[in-house]
Amino acid sequence: SKRIVVLISGSGSNLQAILDQTRTGQINGSIVAVISNRPDAYGLTRAEQAGVDARLLDHKQFADRESFDQALVELIDSYSPDLVVLAGFMRILTPELVRHYHGRLFNIHPSLLPKYKGLNTHQRALDAGDEAHGCSVHFVTEELDGGPVIVQASVPIAADETADSLQQRVHALEHRIYPLAVEWFCLNRLALTDTGVTLDGEPLPITGFQ
Numbered sequence: 622s623k624r625i626v627v628l629i630s631g632s633g634s635n636l637q638a639i640l641d642q643t644r645t646g647q648i649n650g651s652i653v654a655v656i657s658n659r660p661d662a663y664g665l666t667r668a669e670q671a672g673v674d675a676r677l678l679d680h681k682q683f684a685d686r687e688s689f690d691q692a693l694v695e696l697i698d699s700y701s702p703d704l705v706v707l708a709g710f711m712r713i714l715t716p717e718l719v720r721h722y723h724g725r726l727f728n729i730h731p732s733l734l735p736k737y738k739g740l741n742t743h744q745r746a747l748d749a750g751d752e753a754h755g756c757s758v759h760f761v762t763e764e765l766d767g768g769p770v771i772v773q774a775s776v777p778i779a780a781d782e783t784a785d786s787l788q789q790r791v792h793a794l795e796h797r798i799y800p801l802a803v804e805w806f807c808l809n810r811l812a813l814t815d816t817g818v819t820l821d822g823e824p825l826p827i828t829g830f831q
């Protein structure tokens with residue numbers, strides 16, 4: 622059974638979705654710690670309520686990104702995780718940290734990557750007049766939001782769509798695909814190679830989820 626550390630900055634609804642599936646046994650692993658860079662992150666409360674170590678590492682207490690990330694690596698590694706999951710962790714990571722967790726660091730991003738890396742993804746999809754929008758789980762590499770995609774889910778954009786309504790529908794999809802990717806990892810079904818990522822040896826991403 623795998624050891625999972627989850628990093629958050631906010632509500633932690635994706636954390637909750639993964640936590641729930643570790644509890645039902647759908648995911649062959651357990652969350653051993655939740656780490657937030659923000660003291661007010663509701664996800665810390667979710668962790669406490671589940672009896673999981675909830676740790677605060679406030680980036681404002683550090684002089685620069687390098688020293689924060691060094692402390693973060695130390696804290697994460699004190700839990701000996703097999704997998705580190707970014708779930709609404711709103712910090713850019715140093716290349717050193719990313720390399721340290723090569724092949725065992727996941728992120729979820731609210732767009733159909735490679736579209737709309739960065740912020741304000743829902744509004745940008747609307748402004749572009751896109752027919753569909755969605756979310757992606759990917760391995761983290763040194764390129765921001767640019768690592769190989771594991772699984773994506775999409776929703777059609779309706780005529781009267783707003784950034785808010787789109788955000789809500791995409792969020793609901795995130796709660797389905799993030800636990801799924803974690804489940805695959807915990808069964809050793811994923812592989813990250815020089816040419817991309819595979820599930821049971823077949824090239825990914827899977828994009829069929831609606």
Ligand code: GAR
Pocket residue numbers: 629630631632633634635636708709710711729730731739756792795
């Ligand atoms: C999610 O929508 C996630 O995709 C996004 O933050 C939200 C966190 O929600 N992540 C990013 O924008 C990463 N750049 P949650 O705290 O309820 O899981």
